[in-house]
Amino acid sequence: MRSPLAVLILFLCLALTQAHAVKISVLNAKPGQCPAIAPLVADLNTVQFPSDWTVYIACDAGTWQDVLRKTEVTQTDAALTVREQKLTILNSSMYTPSFSFEPYVQKTTQGVLRHELGHITCNTGSEDVADRFAHTGSCRIPPIRKTEPLSR
Ligand SMILES: [Zn+2]
Numbered sequence: 001m002r003s004p005l006a007v008l009i010l011f012l013c014l015a016l017t018q019a020h021a022v023k024i025s026v027l028n029a030k031p032g033q034c035p036a037i038a039p040l041v042a043d044l045n046t047v048q049f050p051s052d053w054t055v056y057i058a059c060d061a062g063t064w065q066d067v068l069r070k071t072e073v074t075q076t077d078a079a080l081t082v083r084e085q086k087l088t089i090l091n092s093s094m095y096t097p098s099f100s101f102e103p104y105v106q107k108t109t110q111g112v113l114r115h116e117l118g119h120i121t122c123n124t125g126s127e128d129v130a131d132r133f134a135h136t137g138s139c140r141i142p143p144i145r146k147t148e149p150l151s152r
Pocket of ligand 1: 116119126127130
């Protein structure tokens with residue numbers, strides 16, 4: 001049972017209990033019209049974005065295509081972050097069963113969010129650094145352990 005009203009109420013409850021958390025905004029739809037909101041809110045409870053950040057979600061394919069066109073981003077169909085404007089935009093289709101994570105390093109929606117958080121926390125445009133952050137929670141390359149040269 002997932003009526004739009006129930007989703008909206010859930011969203012409002014979570015929004016109220018998260019007054020100091022990241023702002024979530026729906027592009028071109030009301031929150032009650034966007035089924036991805038509930039799982040997104042759940043993800044953002046685990047992957048905590050800065051409180052001054054706004055996470056936008058594009059709830060239909062046309063809106064997402066507009067986002068890609070306006071931001072001139074081409075390499076993703078999942079999410080993108082504009083650090084200068086303190087915003088991250090997600091494609092809601094990431095939250096549908098038909099979405100394929102196969103082309104991505106990250107294999108879950110939470111992984112994608114951690115990757116975007118990596119761009120933010122590490123203040124970098126580097127995909128490698130963002131992926132490292134997604135996997136280790138650290139921006140830095142772990143120190144290389146010195147190994148003895150092989151000898152015969
Ligand atoms: Zn990235």
